[in-house]
Amino acid sequence: MQLAQRLKAIKPSPTLALNARAKALASQGVDVAGFVAGEPDFDTPEFIKQAAIDALRAGFTKYTPTAGIIELREAICAKLQKDNQLTYAPDQVLVSTGAKHSLYNIFQALLNEGDEVIILAPYWVSYPDMVMLAGGKPVFVETREENGFAPEPEAIRRALTPRTKALVLNSPSNPSxxxxxxxxxxxxxxxxxxxDCLIISDDIYEKLLFEGQFANIGNVAxxxxxxxxxxxxxxxxxxMTGWRLGYAAGPKALIAGMQMIQDQSTSNASSIGQKAALAALKGPPDAVTAMVEEFRVRRELxxxxxxxxxxxxxxxxxGAFYVxxxxxxxxxxxxxxxxVGTSTRLSEILLDDFRVAVMPGAPFGAEGYLRMSFATSREVIQKGLARLRDFVAALS
Ligand SMILES: Cc1ncc(COP(=O)(O)O)c(C=O)c1O
Structure with a gap:
């Protein structure tokens, strides 16, 4: 069978692949110290689960409007106003099957063949592939550790061309x-x-902040x-990674275009998930606060x-839960x-010989680095660090 050309432009998600390999080793009884997880190691708070159970029991199990139930879109607008001082109306919000789906819809609705999207490196691995799947061309702007991985404005100016359709921002950043x-x-x-390009602000890690205050570019400009x-x-x-609930808020015409894509692909995000998301947005912030405090301790460690x-x-x-x-x-x-040579080779050595699973920096656009998630217990962190010490001692 001849598959579509578009598949040639993209590669399997390296984070998902490495995570799967580490999990497969663990399922064979190998004691792997895993630092690849892209999700909190906490359970969904009970009151959110209860809202989903209530929705199920009430028979809230049918299609909803593609854009999401109006109560949820209103709650999202209220959240954006309260937390981010950004004013949106419900018809400027599209609820999707995860923020990844929101981003996918954006690129599908925005890009023509050859349109350019500026992505700051290091970047989340999925941005370039999603851009390419939509026929676009990722244009990378490198950022430097010495500058706290913030881009130099001049470097962005240099990357802008008449074909630049969008710039992607992600703060707190995955992976840095x-x-x-x-x-x-x-x-x-x-x-x-x-x-005149679109600015895509991926604020998914907004609440996981250890220092300072979160700001969106819309607040300063x-x-x-x-x-x-x-x-x-x-x-x-x-x-709530497994629930698959994300959203985008933006210009009406873009949201309407994204909705058309979603109408013809997935329709609405899960009805039960939407009720759970509504509870999450309206509920107490205690669980998030407790999680951030635990992440803070692990960060130090x-x-x-x-x-x-x-x-x-x-x-x-x-911010976020990555070093x-x-x-x-x-x-x-x-x-x-x-x-050792490369970050990819380094992560292979660490997994094969020291049973430590880490992500190489290369797929994130930053050779010379590793990404390690600290969404894992303090015990695993201690164990992993001890194994890394053994590795360094074995170097000459
Ligand atoms: C930077 C970034 N954006 C978006 C997402 C997607 O999140 P979800 O689709 O689970 O809402 C992730 C998940 O790892 C991420 O790291």
Whole structure:
């Protein structure tokens, strides 16, 4: 069978693939210290589960409007107003099957063949492939660790062309955990002010913040709001990754276009999930607060442990649940008679010989780094760090 050409443009998600390999080893009884999970290791709060159970019992099991039930879209508007000081009406909101689906809809609704999308590196692995699936061309702008992974406005200006259709922002960031300051956002705003492109703000890690206050680019540059689309969802803040509930809020015409794509693909997000999301947005923030406090403790543990390793340096992430250690000092060294060489080779050695699962930086657009999720217990973090010490001791 001859499959579609478009498949040639994309590759399987490396994070999902490595996670699957680590899980397969674990299911064979191998004791793997896993740092690849892209989801909180907490259960969905009880009151959210109860809302879903109530919805089921009440027979709320049928199609809903494609865009989502009106109560949920109103609650999303209220959330965006209260938390983000952004004003949206329910007809500017589309509820989808996860924030990933929201992003997919955006690119499908926006891009023509060859249109360019600026993506800041390091980036979440799915952005480039989603752009390419829609016929677009990802254009990468590198950011530097010394600048807290904030882009230099001049680098964005240089990347803008007449074909630039969008710029993707993700703060707190997967993979770096970096959070853009207001100054960094002002810099980005100044770079795109004269260029009519869409700004996609992926705020999925908004609630997982250890320092400072969250700001969206729309807060520092209100004049950009008419061409801003905010993407967010339930997965990370409410430990609801499996529920698949996300949303986008933005210009009416874009949302209407995205809805047309969704009408002809998935229709509405799960009816029960929507009721659960409604409860999450209206409920108390206690569970999120407790989760952030636990992540804060683990962040200290993992950052100090990594910085104690010869050849590794790790900046403290301000948000999300990832550290992004710089391992350039290790790549030049020799393991079992051969140079380690690349972050991909390093993660293979760590999984095969030391039973530590980490993501290489390369698929995130940052060779010389690893991504490690600390959405795992303190015990696993301690165990993993001990194994990393063994690895470093084995280098020459
Ligand atoms: C940066 C970023 N955006 C979006 C998503 C998608 O989240 P979901 O589809 O679970 O809402 C993820 C998930 O890992 C992510 O890391």
């Amino acid at each position: 955990g970096a959070v853009f300051s207001r100054e960094a956002l002002e810099g980005i705003a100044s770079a795109v002010r004269g260029h 209100p004049e950009l709001v008419p061409r801003l689309v905010v993407v967010n969802g339930m997965s990370k803040a409410y430990s 993992i950052v100090s442990g990594l910085n104690a390793l010869d050849g590794v340096s790790c900046r403290k992430p301000e 992004f250690p710089n391992v350039k000092g290790v790549l030049g060294r020799t393991y079992k008679g051969a140079p």
